[in-house]
Amino acid sequence: MQTIAEIAENFARRPWKQVAEADLGPAADVPTMLTPEERLLYHWLGRRVQGDGATVDLGAYAGGSAARLLSGLALSGRRFHVHSFDRFRSSRAFWAKYLPDEPLPEADDADLLPVVRRHLAPWADHVTLHIGDIGEKRWTGGPIEILSVDAAKGAVMADHVAAEFFPALVPGRSIVVQQDYLMAVQPWLPAQMVALRDCFQPLAQVPRVGVVFLSVAPVTEAALAAARVGGLTDGRLMQRVREAAKWHEAMVPRARFKAMLDQIRANPGVRLGWQMKQAAARAQV
Numbered sequence: 310m311q312t313i314a315e316i317a318e319n320f321a322r323r324p325w326k327q328v329a330e331a332d333l334g335p336a337a338d339v340p341t342m343l344t345p346e347e348r349l350l351y352h353w354l355g356r357r358v359q360g361d362g363a364t365v366d367l368g369a370y371a372g373g374s375a376a377r378l379l380s381g382l383a384l385s386g387r388r389f390h391v392h393s394f395d396r397f398r399s400s401r402a403f404w405a406k407y408l409p410d411e412p413l414p415e416a417d418d419a420d421l422l423p424v425v426r427r428h429l430a431p432w433a434d435h436v437t438l439h440i441g442d443i444g445e446k447r448w449t450g451g452p453i454e455i456l457s458v459d460a461a462k463g464a465v466m467a468d469h470v471a472a473e474f475f476p477a478l479v480p481g482r483s484i485v486v487q488q489d490y491l492m493a494v495q496p497w498l499p500a501q502m503v504a505l506r507d508c509f510q511p512l513a514q515v516p517r518v519g520v521v522f523l524s525v526a527p528v529t530e531a532a533l534a535a536a537r538v539g540g541l542t543d544g545r546l547m548q549r550v551r552e553a554a555k556w557h558e559a560m561v562p563r564a565r566f567k568a569m570l571d572q573i574r575a576n577p578g579v580r581l582g583w584q585m586k587q588a589a590a591r592a593q594v
């Protein structure tokens with residue numbers, strides 16, 4: 310088993326960039342919101358998995374992240390299973406943008422499940438779809454090898470994700486991808502992770518806004534209580550963002566965190582990413 314230092318060195322070399330699109334097989338054709346580098350990262354993470362625990366995909370949309378994880382896991386030589394969580398519903402606007410080859414539904418809140426099942430059919434025996442609000446889901450599936458978080462769009466949800474899924478991570482082995490980590494409108498993510506800095510080591514920033522972490526210590530009840538972000542005042546939230554800027558200074562430009570502070574100032578008390586975005590859009594007109 311690799312030491313934490315060896316894992317960190319390996320990730321610093323960004324070996325996923327050597328993955329060829331062709332290595333992804335049918336996964337390469339599954340529509341996704343992931344950036345090109347994230348697509349390679351997900352496949353590579355699946356391929357390098359170290360144990361037989363679960364892979365959890367929080368925020369699946371049309372199955373793009375799951376497909377890339379699965380294509381890698383299938384080459385890992387380990388037992389594997391991906392648990393994808395989502396409402397599996399789409400607005401017409403997102404559908405038109407991300408699923409241009411599918412017939413456009415007549416109304417919003419369209420059912421994505423038939424499309425997702427088709428996209429993930431090559432790995433059907435290795436996937437479970439957990440349908441509905443992640444905020445109401447519990448994790449009872451045992452150890453987690455890879456946790457991809459692309460659905461913590463509010464502070465309360467970030468607390469829920471941490472409480473349900475982080476205790477199942479295996480120190481020294483499990484990987485967490487915080488997909489939205491550096492988005493200015495979701496400052497609760499760094500605010501949460503910096504309070505858990507004894508439990509996680511940042512490994513890499515992956516454009517555009519993702520950060521990959523290694524679990525390095527168990528996430529206990531006490532650690533979770535200290536890391537909660539749902540009830541923070543704006544002042545405490547900003548303080549935590551400043552601490553995160555310092556924690557990540559070797560990896561992430563400070564401007565990223567300054568943009569988060571600006572968002573908090575412009576949106577007092579707001580703890581949902583889409584509400585912050587609306588305010589930013591209003592300010593521009």
Ligand SMILES: C[S@@+](CC[C@H](N)C(=O)[O-])C[C@H]1O[C@@H](n2cnc3c(N)ncnc32)[C@H](O)[C@@H]1O
Pocket residue numbers: 340341342343367368369370371372373374375394395396397398441442443444459460461462466
């Ligand atoms: C950015 S998209 C995920 C993109 C996907 N990983 C990919 O590869 O294309 C975020 C997803 O999170 C889901 N989501 C956000 N909040 C949720 C919640 N509370 N419960 C269930 N799904 C949620 C949305 O339905 C959406 O499909």
